[in-house]
Amino acid sequence: xxxxxxxxxxxxxxxxxxxxxxxxxxxxxxxxxxxxxxxxxxxxxxxxxxxxxxxxxxxxxxxxxxxxxxxxxxxxxxxxxxxx
Numbered sequence: 709x710x711x712x713x714x715x716x717x718x719x720x721x722x723x724x725x726x727x728x729x730x731x732x733x734x735x736x737x738x739x740x741x742x743x744x745x746x747x748x749x750x751x752x753x754x755x756x757x758x759x760x761x762x763x764x765x766x767x768x769x770x771x772x773x774x775x776x777x778x779x780x781x782x783x784x785x786x787x788x789x790x791x792x
Contacts (some may be wrong), residue, residue: 713725713728713747714748715728715733715745715746715747715768716746716749716789717733717735717743717745717746717787718769718772718773719748719767719768719771719773720733720745722745725747728747729744729745729746730744731744731745733746748768748790750791750792756768756771757791758788758789758791759790759791760779760780760789761777761788763776765788768790771788771789771790772787774788775787776788
């Protein structure tokens with residue numbers, strides 16, 4: 709079984725790290741297309757927990773699509789981020 713690699717900003721799945729880090733991320737913290745995908749260093753899970761507020765999500769892409777009320781930049785000023 710091949711490994712799966714996920715972007716920690718948008719949850720998109722890639723087949724290898726090179727593909728992941730070579731393209732621009734639409735949910736990068738600096739803005740859409742202003743930075744590259746970054747590897748999520750945790751493993752694939754059934755449930756992902758936001759490290760800022762504790763909300764639970766079934767996928768990284770769902771988690772990172774939503775704004776977090778307890779984000780360090782302020783309520784609604786940043787997206788949920790997965791706990792490792």
